[in-house]
Amino acid sequence: MVDFKKVSEAPTRPGTRPESKTFDVADLYRGPADGAETRTDQPAPLDEKLRQAYYWIVNTAIISPYYDVEYNDQPPASYTFGDRKVTVRLPTDQSYSSYVLLPLLNLAVRRRCLLVGGPGRGKTVIAVLMALLAGYSLKEVKRSVQHGQPQMTIADLLGNPLPSTLVSAADMDDVKIAWRKWLGMRVKIIDEYNRIPTRTQSALLTVMADNYAEMYDHIFECPEASWYLTANDEAGGGTYQVIEALRDRIDVVVGAFHFNTRFLNDLLLRIEAGIRPEEIVPAEIVFTEAEQERMSREVLGVGLPGPIRRRIEFFSSHFEFFEPAAAQLEYMTKDTVKLAGVDPPTLAVQESGKDPTRELGRQTNNGLSVRALMTALVYIKAMAWFRGRAEVELEDVRQILPFVLHDKLVQDPEAPFFERPENEALRTDRVSWVRRLFDESNREYDRLDLDKDDPVARFEAEFEKGLEGLAAREVEARLVKIERTLAEWAKGRKFHGHMYDDVLKLKYLHQRYSNYLRWKRWTA
Numbered sequence: 001m002v003d004f005k006k007v008s009e010a011p012t013r014p015g016t017r018p019e020s021k022t023f024d025v026a027d028l029y030r031g032p033a034d035g036a037e038t039r040t041d042q043p044a045p046l047d048e049k050l051r052q053a054y055y056w057i058v059n060t061a062i063i064s065p066y067y068d069v070e071y072n073d074q075p076p077a078s079y080t081f082g083d084r085k086v087t088v089r090l091p092t093d094q095s096y097s098s099y100v101l102l103p104l105l106n107l108a109v110r111r112r113c114l115l116v117g118g119p120g121r122g123k124t125v126i127a128v129l130m131a132l133l134a135g136y137s138l139k140e141v142k143r144s145v146q147h148g149q150p151q152m153t154i155a156d157l158l159g160n161p162l163p164s165t166l167v168s169a170a171d172m173d174d175v176k177i178a179w180r181k182w183l184g185m186r187v188k189i190i191d192e193y194n195r196i197p198t199r200t201q202s203a204l205l206t207v208m209a210d211n212y213a214e215m216y217d218h219i220f221e222c223p224e225a226s227w228y229l230t231a232n233d234e235a236g237g238g239t240y241q242v243i244e245a246l247r248d249r250i251d252v253v254v255g256a257f258h259f260n261t262r263f264l265n266d267l268l269l270r271i272e273a274g275i276r277p278e279e280i281v282p283a284e285i286v287f288t289e290a291e292q293e294r295m296s297r298e299v300l301g302v303g304l305p306g307p308i309r310r311r312i313e314f315f316s317s318h319f320e321f322f323e324p325a326a327a328q329l330e331y332m333t334k335d336t337v338k339l340a341g342v343d344p345p346t347l348a349v350q351e352s353g354k355d356p357t358r359e360l361g362r363q364t365n366n367g368l369s370v371r372a373l374m375t376a377l378v379y380i381k382a383m384a385w386f387r388g389r390a391e392v393e394l395e396d397v398r399q400i401l402p403f404v405l406h407d408k409l410v411q412d413p414e415a416p417f418f419e420r421p422e423n424e425a426l427r428t429d430r431v432s433w434v435r436r437l438f439d440e441s442n443r444e445y446d447r448l449d450l451d452k453d454d455p456v457a458r459f460e461a462e463f464e465k466g467l468e469g470l471a472a473r474e475v476e477a478r479l480v481k482i483e484r485t486l487a488e489w490a491k492g493r494k495f496h497g498h499m500y501d502d503v504l505k506l507k508y509l510h511q512r513y514s515n516y517l518r519w520k521r522w523t524a
Helices: 025-029 032-039 046-061 098-109 123-133 138-144 154-158 163-168 198-210 244-248 261-273 289-300 306-316 334-339 344-348 370-386 394-404 421-427 430-447 455-464 472-490 497-523
Strands: 077-081 086-090 112-116 159-161 177-179 187-191 212-215 218-221 226-231 252-255
Touching: 046 098, 046 123, 046 289, 046 370, 098 112, 098 123, 098 226, 098 252, 098 289, 098 370, 112 123, 123 138, 123 187, 123 226, 138 187, 154 159, 154 198, 154 212, 159 212, 177 218, 198 212, 198 244, 252 394, 289 370, 306 370, 306 394, 306 430, 334 344, 370 394, 394 430, 421 430, 455 472, 455 497, 472 497
Parallel strands: 112 226, 112 252, 187 226
Antiparallel strands: 077 086, 159 177, 212 218
16 A cells, blocks of 8 residues: 655755754753754754655656756666667766756745646646645645636635725725735735736736735735746736736746546546545645744855856846947847847847847847846856755756746747757747857856956955955056956957946946045045
8 A cells, every 4th residue: 555645764865964053042051961862853954855845846746757957976878769869878976857946946935937838737726735835734735725717807816895894984084995905925826827817917026026916096015925926828928818917926947747548547546546636735844934934034044155146147248238229339139139129139230240140149039137137146146056066056046947047048940040940949948048058158257267267257346355355556556457357348349248248337436446446536
């Protein structure tokens, strides 16, 4: 008989970082013997508990025998199949199914996750399981799910004014609102959000973006929550088109996998046992509210080494720069073109001297917003934390970026890069496309040897020491070095995206030093 409530034995990932124990006043009064007794009785660290939840879901609750988030600690064995040379790798380190992993990371960081895929692929079940892991009962969760449908009004979503107070109220302050209970929950589920009318979407946007609901001048403050939205259409279409601002608030997009028919026997066992995964969540993997708060803090405490941050900066710098957009440097961006109502590809032909198949920025119609970059950093830290790491590794960035940037980087499917036969599949496979962009960016970073030769980093390090007490002669010397660096770069015939942010940074530093030098001379 299969034990459907069996939780993986700890540790699920041996050799992970030690738990950072929180301070307890009672520790001051414990002797050495007391400490020896209590240490063996410590609960599992939260990252270990979340991994146990992951393995219970993939091994028991949701049949997801996929390992698309691949890690390797040594070169993996690989095989090629078919005329298209499909590569299959066998990961050598603990790897994961994104369909379960990303919703769990979303629970840890309390952000907004969109689950997309055809009907019957378990999207709603995954979302419900996340709410159960947060400590809610199945009855509470079922009643709290907001089912998108064309007739949904703002009152259906948020609540209703009490009729008696509407009649007797002298002003709006006297009106009482019966708020919907789901607004106060720490896990919020919106099923088929692309079937919600546009006006109601605007009300939903306020709750998602600002954590409050408003009706008749009354405000309901919502707690920090993990959001799970589902849609059958990856493009966001449905009964109603999703408004752009609402789509922009979604932090991570996860695609539902198909059912692997070689696991039909697992379905049969569930049918015969009358088991539904949402009814048998083990108590050992349920998180209290305090544990969820602690998870979020621990994730943010994961270190991001400078060299890895620099590679993220370099990758992000490829996409916003658009030389034909303007005459002045600061306005040479794709956003300038968008605000002008012009289609970027129509202007792209004016860029000459650069290989359009190798220029990463030519593959997108936009750059990365501040919100997208902040979201990426949070999920990258969460991935490292889930793996038991004290610091982010480069592979964490590579594995997470495709899910965060899935909808944030708008692909230009007509770009020359996609005309090559070997790249055609990347028009539809956005996860592999973003990962390919990151890999190409890293190759260019290595070619330029930026880990060893990065003049902007040296200028930054000098500037970060502060201006106070800096002699005028030293400021003049730094200004000369900046001007010489720009002059050297200007000798090149091509202006690439990664150079754009560097040039702007040097212009910024030059202005700061110039202002300081002017002040220094005035005070003298």
